[in-house]
Structures are given as C-alpha cells and as structure tokens.
Amino acid sequence: MSKIKLLDTNTINKIAAGEVVERPSSVVKELVENSIDAGASAITIEIKNGGTTFIRVSDNGKGIERNDIKIAFLSHATSKINDIEDLDNIFSLGFRGEALASIAAVSQIEMITKTHSEEEGTKININGGEIIDFQEWGSVEGTSISVNNLFYNVPARRKFLKKPNIESGYISDIINKIALGHPEVSIKYINNGTTILYTSGNSDLKTVVFSIYGKDNFKKMLDINCKIYEYSLNGLIGKPELSRSNRNYQNLFINGRYIKSNIISNAVEDAYKTRLLTGKFPIYVLNLNIPPSSVDVNVHPTKLEVRFDDEDKIYEFVYNSVLDILNNNILIPEVSIIEEKESRTRSCNVDNIKEEYIQPSIFNNSNLNFQNNKNSIETKKVSNEEDIFFNKSPILKDKTFSKIDQLLNDQKQNNSLKVKEDKEEYISKNLNDNKSDCYSVKNIKEEREPFFNNYKIVGQIFNTYWIVEQNGSIFYIDQHAAHERILFEKYMNNFKNQNIVSQKLLSPEIINISEKEKTILKENKEWLLNFGFEIEIVDKNAAAIKAVPYIFNTPQNSNYFYEILDIISDKNKESVYDTKIHDIATAACKAAVKANDKLSFQETHKMISELLKLENPFNCPHGRPTIIEITKYELEKLFKRIQN
Known part of the structure; x- marks a missing residue:
C-alpha cells in the first residue's frame, strides 16, 4: 500500500496550472483581463503558431510596482481583494491571484512593466516558475508580458494541443468576446504578423459588432437598453431572420465578465419562441449589470459559470426585456433579389439567352387578354362591401371561405383585454409598480405604429402569396x-385563459418523487390543483395522482406531471404553457388555409387586419416568416435604373 506524502511545490504548481491554463486561449484570456483590471484603454495581443510558441500582451495600464513584481508571480497573490468579505463585492475580472503563477509554472515568461510614478521600468524573466533575471529596464508606462513555449515542461499537456490554426481559432473567439464585452478598450489582435482585429475603443458596441460580424449581420440587430431597480441590460439582439444552428454567436456578460448561464440563455430563447425555426438559435451581445452581491462568480476555475441569488427575478427581467424589444419592432425580413456584391466576371451564355427570347411571350396573345378583361377595366361605382377587384365574377363560397370567415369574424376583445391585464399584473406584482426604461403598462400594440397603415393589395400569385404595396x-x-x-x-x-377541466382517476396512480420534487410539490400544490393535477403525498418518496388535467380532449399522464415539475424547478410556472406549443402549433397548421386555397380580396383584407392585431405578426408558430419585403430600390437595381 502506497504511503501518503506531500507533493513538492513544483508538482503542485503544475497541477494547479492545469486548472487555469487549459490551452493558449486561456493564457490570452487571463492576461487580457489583467490588463483591463489595470485600467488599460489600449491592449495589443500578438501570437505565433496558435500561441503555442509565442504570446505577447501589451497594455497602457497602471503597471506593477517594482516591489510587487516577484510577489505577483506567487500563488494566490492579488491586489483585488483583501479578505473573504470582498468576494461579495467583486467588480474586477480577476481576483484569485492564480493566473500569473499558473502561466509562469508551465512556460518561459518575460514581463516588462512600469508605473506612472517610477522613472524606469522593470524586467523579469521566469522559466518554469523559477526567476532567471530581474533588472531595471527602460519602458513606457504599462505592462508587456511575453509567454514563450507554453507547456514546454509538461509534455503530457503539450501533446494534447490542437493544430496551430485550431488554437488560433480559440484565441480569436475569446478576443472577439472580450472586445464585445469591453467596447471602451481598443483591442488590436495580430496573428503571425497579420492584424486580424483592431477596435477603436470609443465605447460604441455597434462599431465592434460591425468589425467582428460584418455589415450584413450588423444591420439585422436591434438595440436593447433596459433598466429596473438595480438591474440593467444593454447591448444588441438579432432579428429572428438572423439566427444560427448553434449558440456560438450568443455573447453574455455579467458586469463586463463573459459567462455562460442556462438561466439567461433560456430567458432569451423563450422570448424568441415561435419566432425561430426549429433548431435555430438567436444571436445577441448582452451585458447584464447587477450588484456584485447578487451573483457568485467564484464557482468555476475559469469563472465561466455563475450563480444568482434570485434566478427567477433574473429570468423575468431578461425575458421581458428581450420580448419587449421584439414586440416593439417591425421584424419583416427585407429580401435582396440581387446580390450586393455581384461578381463582375460572371460569364453569360449568349446562345442560351437568344434561345430564351424565342420562347412564346405572353404579349403574343395581348389582344385576347385585353378582350377577355374588357369588363374588368371599366369604371364602376361599387359599395364598400362589394369586391371591386373581383367584380367580373362572383366570389366563390366553399369550405375554405366559410372556415376563414368564421375565424376572422370572431371577436377577440376578451383575449386582448386578458393579455393586457396579465401584463399590468406582472408589472405591478413582480416589479412593485416601479417604472423602467423597457416596461410600460401601455399596450404594446398602441405604442408601435402599424406598419401597414396605407397599403394597397395588388393581387395574388400562385394562389398562395398576396402582394401588398x-x-x-x-x-x-x-x-x-x-x-x-x-x-x-x-x-x-384560449389555453392560457380557460378553466382547465380536471378528470378524476378511477384509482390513484402512485409515482416516486425525490426530496427536491416533494418540496416543489408542497410549494406549488395549489397551483397544480388549479392546473388540473390533484396530488397527495402518501409516503416519504411517493405521491398519489388522483386527478389529471384534460387538455385538448386528452387526459394527461404522470409523464406530463414530471415534465411540469422539471419546468417549475428550472424556469417558472408560465413556462408550463409552453409544453403544449408544439401541439397548438400543429393544430393551427392543420386548421389554417393552405397554399392554393383561393381567397377573395375582402377575406384577405380581414386576414391582414387580424394579423396586424397580434403582438408578433411576423412569423408563423414554426418560425417561418409570414411577410417578406422587397424594396423599390432592389427592383430598380434589377432593371438597371440604378447602377452599382
């Protein structure tokens, strides 16, 4: 049996370094964050070979005093906190004092630094945690740290590094995120002698987004700036048409620190629900400012994960902030029928063009067409109820028309009032009647000017798409x-506002529940009863379901009960209704008019009118657009009336 023994300091430092320094991007992240904490307004990052052989981070920050330089490379040496009470009031990005010691333990490092009060700077060289050189050095105010041959003394770690181009990609990603989180800092990133990114540091997030994501993506993003109590949320969120198949473009910052949070991610994605196609995720750059005492950042070695003291409050604030912005903006996708950067070297096949013009033209039968439509162009006085567009033929009344007429003639005042009451109740109950920059008791539809206020229905094509000018x-x-x-x-x-019918079971269904589920059940027993579930705890780890909700003519089962418990545990009670979104969307899809169903102009007017009353008229519940836009400018480019 092996004896228990203490590890030597060198081994301890290398093991500890493995928790902080995973790869070259970790080194860049720690050094750049130290520069930001030092008050730098300009930071330059240079790497070679994916950061495996060379990394240099230079800044114009405060620098480190000569007497503190050697101490700075000791484990848990920091100037950012003094005692445990300071952990509840952390404003800096770093605070553990692990980064410099961990990096120095697994690399060859050189640091040159100078403070404002010192006449000369200082240079220190450290190899594998041992100080090799320490002397005065001429330099400007600030700090420059060079990290060479990362993991040179830990071959087991070095062999698991990826190829240089892949490691460069990781570094680029982290630099982009830091730049997005700190637009007030000018960041210059140089990879193998080539400048990849250079931000101005003018505190304008839009210019940083423009530099990183490009013009086309930038134009499809919306400003968000919401504040209530001690919480504030600002940044940019993408329109629904700007979505991706993964979450790599989701950038979230807490007090300037890049983090990942399922709570906030769920809040944002729930606000986009039914606006995005299945499998698509929104793009956003959000900075949430909250009191440091409300968030614990000392959870993960890389400080990527955090915990909130009131997750429900954070969720509600973020969800309603994002939803409010989406509801108050016109989200019609603008379609470009000509690529803006059309290739000027594209070849044309002249033979094909000539052959195309030989095909029969619609103008060959122009006389016939005009003759057949003679009556349609005569001036005729009609009443408002008469279909002036289809006056040459009677309006057909088939099953399709009766179905849509029945729908569009329904009065929805009760539902609209209910939605408004719910919004007022939320603001007065959860936000204590405190006004904010984002929320207002006014109805959203009253605040947003209708985007169809002087439109003309031109006609229909393919018996599916209506053209509106x-x-x-x-x-x-x-x-x-x-x-x-x-x-x-x-x-x-109707689902949210109706009184859900509860169906008694002939014999109670016994289910197993954990201690956590039992606590949730006790806290929400009355709400579950109103939702249709009658539950009684019968044993230490067992409960009896005596009645279940009867939804969409179907009694629910224990699996649905477990699903509701999970949702209440992770999100909030309102999210329970989202469990039936797919079923409701499917029912709506089956009942809606289909492509090739003929509608009259009168019915289309009614449909557009009903569509404009909705908070989100821009997408079907599966995320497809209901309306797309083509501008006159695009058409004029197509006909060469405007030259690029």
Missing part, C-alpha cells in the same frame, strides 16, 4: 403562415 416597398404575405399565426394566437390565449 406600401411606401416604396412590395410585401409578400404567405396566406397559410399568416392564417396559422392568427389561429395559433387564438388557441394559445
């Missing part, structure tokens, strides 16, 4: 997607 743009409305959205909102409001 307004203010120098052409809008195409998908009749199925639009009708589906109307039905979905109606069904969803």
Whole structure:
C-alpha cells in the first residue's frame, strides 16, 4: 500500500496550472483581463503558431510596482481583494491571484512593466516558475508580458494541443468576446504578423459588432437598453431572420465578465419562441449589470459559470426585456433579389439567352387578354362591401371561405383585454409598480405604429402569396403562415385563459418523487390543483395522482406531471404553457388555409387586419416568416435604373 506524502511545490504548481491554463486561449484570456483590471484603454495581443510558441500582451495600464513584481508571480497573490468579505463585492475580472503563477509554472515568461510614478521600468524573466533575471529596464508606462513555449515542461499537456490554426481559432473567439464585452478598450489582435482585429475603443458596441460580424449581420440587430431597480441590460439582439444552428454567436456578460448561464440563455430563447425555426438559435451581445452581491462568480476555475441569488427575478427581467424589444419592432425580413456584391466576371451564355427570347411571350396573345378583361377595366361605382377587384365574377363560397370567415369574424376583445391585464399584473406584482426604461403598462400594440397603415393589395400569385404595396416597398404575405399565426394566437390565449377541466382517476396512480420534487410539490400544490393535477403525498418518496388535467380532449399522464415539475424547478410556472406549443402549433397548421386555397380580396383584407392585431405578426408558430419585403430600390437595381 502506497504511503501518503506531500507533493513538492513544483508538482503542485503544475497541477494547479492545469486548472487555469487549459490551452493558449486561456493564457490570452487571463492576461487580457489583467490588463483591463489595470485600467488599460489600449491592449495589443500578438501570437505565433496558435500561441503555442509565442504570446505577447501589451497594455497602457497602471503597471506593477517594482516591489510587487516577484510577489505577483506567487500563488494566490492579488491586489483585488483583501479578505473573504470582498468576494461579495467583486467588480474586477480577476481576483484569485492564480493566473500569473499558473502561466509562469508551465512556460518561459518575460514581463516588462512600469508605473506612472517610477522613472524606469522593470524586467523579469521566469522559466518554469523559477526567476532567471530581474533588472531595471527602460519602458513606457504599462505592462508587456511575453509567454514563450507554453507547456514546454509538461509534455503530457503539450501533446494534447490542437493544430496551430485550431488554437488560433480559440484565441480569436475569446478576443472577439472580450472586445464585445469591453467596447471602451481598443483591442488590436495580430496573428503571425497579420492584424486580424483592431477596435477603436470609443465605447460604441455597434462599431465592434460591425468589425467582428460584418455589415450584413450588423444591420439585422436591434438595440436593447433596459433598466429596473438595480438591474440593467444593454447591448444588441438579432432579428429572428438572423439566427444560427448553434449558440456560438450568443455573447453574455455579467458586469463586463463573459459567462455562460442556462438561466439567461433560456430567458432569451423563450422570448424568441415561435419566432425561430426549429433548431435555430438567436444571436445577441448582452451585458447584464447587477450588484456584485447578487451573483457568485467564484464557482468555476475559469469563472465561466455563475450563480444568482434570485434566478427567477433574473429570468423575468431578461425575458421581458428581450420580448419587449421584439414586440416593439417591425421584424419583416427585407429580401435582396440581387446580390450586393455581384461578381463582375460572371460569364453569360449568349446562345442560351437568344434561345430564351424565342420562347412564346405572353404579349403574343395581348389582344385576347385585353378582350377577355374588357369588363374588368371599366369604371364602376361599387359599395364598400362589394369586391371591386373581383367584380367580373362572383366570389366563390366553399369550405375554405366559410372556415376563414368564421375565424376572422370572431371577436377577440376578451383575449386582448386578458393579455393586457396579465401584463399590468406582472408589472405591478413582480416589479412593485416601479417604472423602467423597457416596461410600460401601455399596450404594446398602441405604442408601435402599424406598419401597414396605407397599403394597397395588388393581387395574388400562385394562389398562395398576396402582394401588398406600401411606401416604396412590395410585401409578400404567405396566406397559410399568416392564417396559422392568427389561429395559433387564438388557441394559445384560449389555453392560457380557460378553466382547465380536471378528470378524476378511477384509482390513484402512485409515482416516486425525490426530496427536491416533494418540496416543489408542497410549494406549488395549489397551483397544480388549479392546473388540473390533484396530488397527495402518501409516503416519504411517493405521491398519489388522483386527478389529471384534460387538455385538448386528452387526459394527461404522470409523464406530463414530471415534465411540469422539471419546468417549475428550472424556469417558472408560465413556462408550463409552453409544453403544449408544439401541439397548438400543429393544430393551427392543420386548421389554417393552405397554399392554393383561393381567397377573395375582402377575406384577405380581414386576414391582414387580424394579423396586424397580434403582438408578433411576423412569423408563423414554426418560425417561418409570414411577410417578406422587397424594396423599390432592389427592383430598380434589377432593371438597371440604378447602377452599382
């Protein structure tokens, strides 16, 4: 049996370094964060070979005093906190005092630093944790740290590093995130002698987003700036049309620190729900400022994970802030029918062009067409109820028309009032009647000017898409997607507002529950009863389901009960209704008018009118757009009336 013994200091430092320094990007992150904490307004990062052989971070910060330099490379040496009470009031990005010691233990490091009060700077060289050189050195105010041959003395770690181009990608990603979180700092990133990123440091997040994500993505983002109590949320969120198949473009910062949080990620994605296609995720750059005492950042070695003292409050604030911005903006995708950067070297096949013009033209039968439509162009006085567009033929009344007429003639005042009451109740109950920059008791639809206020229905194409003209743009409305959205909102409001019927079971169903689930059950027993579940705890780890909710003509089972418990545990009670979004969306899809169903102009007017009453008229519940826009400018480019 092996004896227990203490490890030597060198081994301890190398093991500890493995927790902080995972790869070259970890070194860059720690050094850049130290520069920001030092008050730097300009930081330059240089790397070679993916950071495996060379990393240098230079800044114009306060520098380190000569007497503190050697201490700075000792484990748990820091100037940012003094005692345990300071952990509740952390404003700096670093605070543990582990970074410099960990980096020095597994690399060859050189640091040159100078403070404002010193006449000369100081240089120190450390190899594998041992000081090799320490002397005065001429330098400007600030700090420059060079890290060479990372993991040169830990071959087991070095062999697991990726190829230089992959490691460079990791470094680029972390630098982009730091730049997005600190637009007030000018950041210059040089990879193998090539400048990859250079931000101005003018505190304008938009210019940083423009530099990193490009013009096209930047134009599709919305400003968000919300504040209530001690919480504030600011940044940019992407329009629903700007989405990705993963969460790599989601950038979240807490008090300037890049973090990952399921609570906030769920809040943002829930606000986008039914606006995005399945498998798509929103893009955003958000900075949440909260009191340091409300968040624990000392959870993970890399400080990527945090814990909140009131997760429900954080969720509600972020969710309603994002939802409010989405509801108050017109989210119609603008479609470009000509690529802005069209290749000028694209070849054309002249033979094919000539052959195309030989094909029969619609103008060959122009006389016939005009003759057949003679009556349609005669001036005729009609009443408001008469379909002036289809006056040459009677409006057909089939099953499709009766179905949509029945829907569009329904009065939705009760539902609208209920939604408004719910919004007022939330603000007065959860936010204690405190006004904020984002929230208002006013109805959202009253604040947002209708985007169709002087439109003209031009016609229909392919018996599916309606063409609407307004203010120098052409809008195409998908009749199925639009009708589906109307039905979905109606069904969803009915589901939330109805008194759910509870069905008694012939014999109680016994289920196993954990201590955590039992606590949730006790705290929410009355709410579960109103939702239709009658539950009684019968044993230490068992409960009896005596009645279940009867939803959509179907009694629910214990699996649905477990699903609700999980949602209440991780999110909030309102999210329970989202469990039926898919079922409601499917029902709306099946009941909506389909492509090739013929609608009259009168019915289309009604459908557009109902669509405009919704908080989100821009997407069907599956995330497809209901309306797209093509501007007059795009058409004029197509006809060469405007030259690029």
